[in-house]
């Protein structure tokens with residue numbers, strides 16, 4: 001949480017209510033007619049309760065699959081995932097339904113997919129609250145209070161179809177927050193918005209996080225959104241490839257000890273390149289000593305020594 005968010009959280013009337021998330025060697029495979037598709041190949045990720053985080057990465061890297069698992073919409077093929085105290089693969093179908101109904105709010109990409117356009121905002125939220133009230137026996141905030149959180153206070157009587165795209169996206173956030181979840185998962189909330197609309201959505205997420213302590217995970221292709229949330233985790237080839245925190249970029253050691261090189265670095269070193277590894281307390285130095293093509297030749301490693309360069 002930033003200092004501003006911390007201040008707001010301390011003055012908020014509502015108690016903090018975020019849940020932590022832990023993924024350990026998470027694997028997901030889609031069986032298809034043409035063979036298995038490995039969507040997640042060992043995700044290790046810790047998200048603290050009340051943290052805000054962006055999941056970024058190229059198309060097809062596994063972001064939506066990860067979010068669907070965190071939201072209790074799918075079970076992983078292997079590995080463990082905790083949302084709060086619940087290990088999801090151990091939950092019964094009823095337990096998963098309770099998780100979806102009360103603990104996790106999922107906002108799908110495309111605001112309209114989350115809302116009934118012919119109903120008022122209040123009615124939309126009220127309908128989304130019913131399963132949570134039944135499943136968790138919780139007393140929930142009135143719809144107007146939830147709309148207020150996302151900057152739509154006083155708009156409860158308006159119909160979804162009468163809203164601007166930015167308002168509609170914030171209404172979709174309100175829908176995801178209807179049951180008072182500890183974890184809010186939001187898929188591409190800003191992709192169809194102009195800069196002003198994007199800023200309003202980010203401000204709404206900040207407010208939700210500050211006042212409720214809700215853990216917020218946003219899937220986005222927008223690097224600016226990642227930067228504004230403070231922590232951006234890059235999913236590449238189905239695992240955590242890198243992480244940005246407060247403007248600094250980090251490589252991440254996976255649970256199996258591997259580190260993905262940044263794309264621009266790996267482009268300079270073809271697969272099969274041999275490195276010498278030097279390590280001290282604070283750093284690891286990789287010195288490329290042979291490329292696959294040099295290994296194909298007669299003179300092998302020695303002839304390529306020092307080429308194509310150094311990676312550190």
Ligand SMILES: Nc1ncnc2c1ncn2[C@@H]1O[C@H](COP(=O)(O)OP(=O)(O)OP(=O)(O)O)[C@@H](O)[C@H]1O
Nearest residue numbers: 030032037038039058059060061062063064065066
């Ligand atoms: N239902 C499915 N059946 C088979 N393969 C799937 C299915 N859903 C996703 N995949 C595959 O799993 C991999 C990861 O997909 P996923 O949608 O999770 O990635 P993504 O990072 O969210 O992509 P995008 O940014 O385009 O939404 C891709 O290779 C995709 O083709």
